[in-house]
Structure formats: structure tokens, C-alpha cells
Amino acid sequence: MRPAWISLSQNTQILYLIFCLCHYTQAITIQVARNTITAPVQGSALFSVDITCTGTPEIRWMFYSVSEQQSIATWMLGGAANVTQMYERRVETHPNGSLTISDLCLQDSGYYTITVTETSGNSKDTHVVLSVTEVLYEDIQYIAVSVIVLGALAVFLMLCTWLLNKLYNFIKAWRQRRCLPEHTETELQPL
Numbered sequence: 001m002r003p004a005w006i007s008l009s010q011n012t013q014i015l016y017l018i019f020c021l022c023h024y025t026q027a028i029t030i031q032v033a034r035n036t037i038t039a040p041v042q043g044s045a046l047f048s049v050d051i052t053c054t055g056t057p058e059i060r061w062m063f064y065s066v067s068e069q070q071s072i073a074t075w076m077l078g079g080a081a082n083v084t085q086m087y088e089r090r091v092e093t094h095p096n097g098s099l100t101i102s103d104l105c106l107q108d109s110g111y112y113t114i115t116v117t118e119t120s121g122n123s124k125d126t127h128v129v130l131s132v133t134e135v136l137y138e139d140i141q142y143i144a145v146s147v148i149v150l151g152a153l154a155v156f157l158m159l160c161t162w163l164l165n166k167l168y169n170f171i172k173a174w175r176q177r178r179c180l181p182e183h184t185e186t187e188l189q190p191l
């Protein structure tokens with residue numbers, strides 16, 4: 001009796017182990033392409049995720065910063081997304097659970113959290129850090145190019161004025177020489 005009871009117990013343990021392993025392999029996984037994203041002001045950021053789980057999960061993207069906490073979008077994977085009103089114009093949700101935010105501003109810097117919830121209630125979350133940067137470098141470049149273009153334009157206009165002035169003087173002199181007969185020139189000399 002006793003050995004049989006032990007082997008039964010061992011079998012139960014093995015079964016339990018197999019159950020645990022199956023459960024483990026069925027767990028939700030969220031792989032993010034990049035944990036930190038840097039994007040310029042007015043640019044866009046793609047929060048790319050690869051989700052594996054059982055059934056059709058619910059996806060929820062949230063934004064956290066020092067001053068606020070805001071839900072961005074919620075949807076059943078493959079279904080239509082419910083996007084929060086303040087993000088409606090600039091958020092695009094993708095069938096694979098990824099999210100794109102465009103027209104970024106400095107206030108968009110912070111933590112973006114994705115929560116994947118299976119119908120059974122299991123859930124998992126992962127976060128991505130977004131830092132939005134000002135486009136100072138491009139500003140400086142833009143100003144430098146403007147200055148060079150305006151400078152070149154000024155030099156060109158000055159050159160044109162100088163040439164026109166020369167041309168005008170030349171034509172005036174030439175016309176004077178043609179209009180005045182040679183003898184009058186000598187007559188006028190005493191004046």
C-alpha cells in the first residue's frame with residue numbers, strides 16, 4: 001500500500017510540474033523594439049511591441065509624467081481602438097498592439113506603459129521611455145543659411161547698383177559726345 005501511495009504522490013507532483021510548465025509557456029510576453037525613444041518636437045514616435053499570449057487580449061496604453069497620468073488608447077487586439085479625446089488627432093493604433101504618436105511636443109516626454117490583459121484576467125505590462133528634444137541644431141542651420149542667402153543678395157544688389165551707375169555715366173558721356181558737334185565743343189570751351 002505504502003509504495004503505491006508514494007508513486008501516486010510522485011505522479012501528482014509530475015503532473016503539477018507539467019501543468020506549471022504549460023502555464024508558464026502560455027504566459028503573456030511583450031517584446032519592445034526599443035526601451036527608450038528619442039524624437040524631435042513635431043516629429044513622431046513608434047512604440048513598437050510584439051505580443052504573444054492566448055486568445056484575444058485587451059491592449060491599454062497609458063502615459064505617465066511627473067505631473068500627469070493619462071490613458072491614451074484601449075482596444076481588443078485586432079478590433080477598433082478607443083482613443084482618448086485629447087490624443088484623437090495624433091495617435092495611430094496598429095493591429096499588432098503598437099502605437100504611433102505624431103506631432104510631438106516637449107510635454108509628451110515621459111513613461112508610456114502598455115498593459116496586455118487576457119480574457120482569463122492574466123495581465124502584464126511593460127514601459128517605454130520617450131524623450132522629446134528641441135530641434136536647436138536645425139534652427140541654427142536655418143538661421144545660418146538665411147544669413148548667407150541675405151548677404152549674397154545684398155552683395156548682388158550692390159553690384160547691380162554699381163554696374164547700373166557705371167552704365168548710366170557711360171551712356172550719358174557717350175550721348176554728350178555724340179550730340180555736341182566738334183566745333184561747338186571748342187566754342188563752349190571758354191564758358
Ligand SMILES: *[C@@H]1O[C@H](CO)[C@@H](O)[C@H](O)[C@H]1NC(C)=O
Nearest residue numbers: 033048049050094095096098
Ligand atoms: C507593428 O506594426 C507597425 C505598423 O504596421 C510596424 O511598424 C511595427 O514594426 C510592428 N511591430 C512589430 C514588432 O512587428
Ligand SMILES: *[C@@H]1O[C@H](CO)[C@@H](O)[C@H](O)[C@H]1NC(C)=O
Nearest residue numbers: 071073074081082083084085
Ligand atoms: C472609451 O473610453 C471611455 C473612457 O475610458 C469610455 O467612457 C467609453 O465608454 C469608451 N468607449 C467605448 C466604445 O468603449
